[in-house]
Amino acid sequence: MSHQVLSTLAESQSLYLDPAIRDWVLIPIMIVMVLVGVFRDQITVLLSGGTKKATLKAIRESKVLMRGAALRSYGNHIPPLSFLNRKNYLTNAYKKGDYLKNPASMNQTVNPMTDPQGMEMMMEGMKKNIAMIIPQTIIMGWINFFFSGFVLIKLPFPLTLRFKSMLQRGVETPDMDVTWVSSLSWYFLNLFGLRSIFTLLLGEDNAADGMREMTAMSQMTASPTGQPQDFHKLHLAESENLELTPHSWELNDIEHRLLTRYGKREQQKIIDSTENVIESNEKNAIEAASASSYSEHKGKSRRKSGKH
């Protein structure tokens, strides 16, 4: 029995592949996919290179939002008065639309068809999509057309039988081990595996790998990037955020922190005035609440007694 199993195992192992397959299919597919990735990256650079120039006002419009965000996140490093000054100035500017590209068009919605820059952005998105889809389709068609119908390589890891029809497309052999796969699965292996190789070759933010753009595209259907944003709305939202930002200066209890750091005072003995205020407020609130509940209780009991 065991002998039989061994012999079948040996039989499944003893599939000899022509070295010509390695030289003319396995390695060329990989090289072509790498080159197409590089090509796609270069094409994207070429297509998006010319249209990057934004006008001064457009840059200012978006940078002022970043200024607000910076004030929100790092505001604790400056004294309260400075923070308040900046906050007031920025919220006013946001509300009045001082930094908008076109202050006259504050209230009307932007039509992407009339705005030349919005038009350009839409075109750019379409160009990128085309540059992504076409090479992918061409390679897949090329592999399907020339290299289907024979076994290309053996995967070193086992897979379940469910993958058989997918991985051995074009090789209709019912008894063959699933680990022997045809060229299309080699293509998919390359598609996923070359992603980090492109990171090595072309740097971090390359456009070489199609899968990332595929996910980007599926997000794009939800919110079209071709549409220019309404900056007035963004400015208003930012001003609201700024108004809601609390401020507590870093140097409020600096004397205490300094003394504890050099061991002149124990660790946890901060008697913070603000905390005290809060606590007393809370106490008052609790008392008030209990008093009201008490009176309610009284009222209820009175009603009850009235029923009685």
Next chain:
Amino acid sequence: MTTQNQASLYVSEKIVQNVKTITFIRSSMSAITGSAAGILGLTGYYGFIFYGITSLFTSFLIWAAKAQAKPSLYFRNGLDVWTEGIFGGLFSYVLFWTLLYGIVHVYD
């Protein structure tokens, strides 16, 4: 200082740069270890275990040599050194494992 103030002490551009460095190390290491696994002729679970061990070793090297045992200086979350980019590297590991295994052990 509160925790929120701590978080704002990090400069996000630098953190992005650090993540890039880690991604670079992981990508090259996964290609190299994949080739090693293919040449050694590992099959089945042994290959994935080999990936686990080598990526753990790489993480240790990043932690010790790159972050000088203080990863919280370079990342918001100190554990990022151990986990960043492990799954992205797995695919290229499998690619090179398959390629070298095929060339060395299937075709002779």
